[in-house]
Amino acid sequence: MTTKTIKQIQQGLAQKEFSSVEITRQYLDRIDSYNSTINCFITVTDELALQQAKTADAVIARGEAGTLTGIPLAHKDIYCTDGIKTSCASRMLDNFIAPYDATIIEKFRQGGAVMLGKTNMDEFAMGSSNENSYYGAVANPWDFERVPGGSSGGSAAAVAASLAPGATGTDTGGSIRQPAALCGISGIKPTYGCVSRYGMVAFGSSLDQGGPLARSAEDCAILLQAMAGFDPRDSTSIDREVPDYSEQLNDDIRGLKIGLPKEYFAEGLDADVARVIETAIQEYRRLGAEIVDIGLPNANLAIPVYYVVAPAECSSNLSRFDGVRFGHRCDNPVDLEDLYKRSRDEGFGDEVKRRIMIGTYVLSAGYYDAYYLKAQQLRRLIKQDYEKAFQQVDVILCPVTPEVAFKQGAKTDDPVSMYLQDIYTLALNLAGLPGMSIPAGFSQELPVGMQLIGNYFDESRLLNVAHQFQQATDWHLKTPELA
């Protein structure tokens, strides 16, 4: 029963095949069995989940159910949850209990969804392997020795291992798409401004965007529907009518123009991964799409630009963690300087410190123009590449990652090779565009993801293009056999 999609759970609840309490209990049992191995949850909110499920069943019995009533979900531990620990997988926030809900959490609560718990992640969403967590690494359900990707690694692993039918994530440079790819599930990062950032602990404010991870594009549409929308508490959220994301899922894609950026199929891409993507492209041809070669000439700038902009913003965003008002405070500080230094030294992990230092450096007097300002200029060039591309094509298709899930520890000592994991995903965040990752096949018995990139606010089309692929293939239905 835990391999059901959200769509199937909706139907089962509506037809009274099972109750929300029953299915919630099944997920909680499964979490109980596997979380110690996979480590995808930091906090399991079992009592709350059962209580919410009970309430949901009453709502269903009254015939007042909405699309999310009684659906169990997991939330990345970056979203503030009223009265429940929100750690961001950092020692810094190990003791932090938010006094408020993030906007999306509030929406899920109001929609009657059930919260199973808070998922593991890279500390403050910084990482591509979920190894940078104060609570330990997360195992990839397809091979426990491998990483699930990051930073939303806990959410992706939870869905892949059927410990939750869907989960929320955030994506600053690929943090939804990359773990979705490495875990063989679907995930969408919407257009910047589509989903409220209120209550989502900030990493790179101009890049961060929340989105769902689930088993299928159809499920992603259901979850995105709940998350999207203008929020007056987030000045960067865009006041725009939210479309019905499920409406166009079944539209025919004959004549659709799909662009293949040659820069993303070049050196560095694993040959086997390339082969899997090529087969998926054939599938799209078969479905009647027109495949067009395009160029994104500034693609090579994404990594350097990103690793200036994101650290710059994070160095400032993380200044509030100073041991004064909340979060970790060192024991017996002798003075203010000592309080700051030790609280931050003890509270933050290595990758977070590395990025704070890079960010502080690029914003410093004398370096600002050469790094931060230059990066902002190049960011515009990257954006223009995409704007030009979308004059030619409807959707861009490319890999999500250069290779399949790697072994834990393989890249921990080499930050640059870790950063290269996100070579195909970063540009979207810099441009603010929506992107999806869906399962395209397997290589070495590990899932391979394929990335679909859409124009601004064209999420409906992305979901449609992904859904059509999933109607024609069954890669997304594969689940790992857990030992």
Next chain:
Amino acid sequence: MAAWETVIGLEIHAQLATSSKIFSGASTAFGAEPNTQACTVDLGFPGVLPVLNAEVVNMAVKFGVAIGAEITPLSVFARKNYFYPDLPKGYQISQFELPIVGKGELSISPEEGVNKIVGITRAHLEEDAGKSVHDEFPEQTGIDLNRAGTPLLEIVSDPDMRSAKEAVAYARKIHTLVQYLEICDGNMQEGSFRCDANVSVRPAGQEELGTRAELKNINSFRFLERAINFEIDRQIDLIEAGGTVIQETRLYDADKNETRSMRSKEEANDYRYFPDPDLLPVEVTADDIERIKATLPELPEQKRTRYIEQFGLSEYNADQLSASRETAEYFEQALKQDEGQASQLANWILGDLAGALNRGDTEIQQSPVNPVMLAGLLRRVADNTISGKIAKQVFEAMWQGEGSADEIIDARGLKQITDSGAIESLIDKVISENPEQVEQFRAGKGKVLGFFVGQVMKRSKGQANPGQVNQMLRTKLKDTS
């Protein structure tokens, strides 16, 4: 010894009079229990985001328009990064490269008859920090974040002032202006209006500026003048003794009347400014500017001109009356009773009334003699019911709460005697009782007339009309000769 020239620029922080904070819905009221007016946004909790209070933009534009400044069509909020316990986010949201108000200017009058234009470099919006409390907890510092997120307009002048006097005149003018515009309550004691002064000296005639010190912690105009004068002397003495001024922040200690080094350049922060990605650029359109312009009240400069042209007031009186919105309002209220009395009213407001307010430590809005009462008093002087001298008595009685001028005149029987029969009999008596003085007058000693007037007034208990007495005496004395 070389002659020194002083160069002063002021940075004024005016707290904008909004009811809620610049980026949150928390109240800005002064004096609440510590940390009761700070919400999660003010406390910089993880995940919270700032949302701009639209009212502060209106207020900043109002100020900009009033000083004839350029309004930036797209101004940008930036983060000023530094660590301090009363700065919750580890950065202050301010404006850096693109402030909402650009270049403008203000005319000041440091002394009567002198006018000077002071350039205003810019004015930008920012949030205030909280307050560190050092004296309540032994060995520890308390943090009160009620003030964190209070909207400020920082008004930066060009280094155009050449004396403490000019600096004070400029600061007063800004103080008056922001209150006229109703964008700041101007309360210096509560910190709603704060002045920092950048002071340097250079040999007269030298083009290049000397190294400046920034003076902080000045909470009155008197202290501003003293702090600057102290600092000028300190710098000159230092240089003349062979030393050099270092760029630093100095705190003014009002008790000792001195400035003390707070932090020097070596420890100067690199604020790592960058545009705040949580906030969109602030758009102000030409239409917005027009709409805001239409809401501007008559400004001090305009009032001053109107008082001179319309009512024929002296420049000095016009200046004084327009210098505070409350005084001007008092004057205009009183004028409504009697337009013809402008000069008299001005003299009374700036003379007797100002004196009484001063002695009673009372604000003009709380004056026991309101504008209608003052106009009523002057009407009785104008129609000869009482003399100017009696008027002062009546004013005093009004101040004490004895009622309107008419009531007091009646109750005390102060009505001037204008009945020529009554005055004549008083004159006759005085003449017959003082033959000696009559002789002197006849002998050509005209000064004696004053003596007779005095005697008659005394007998009338001051109530005889002095002009009438004077005229009738002349005739009588001539007749008797």
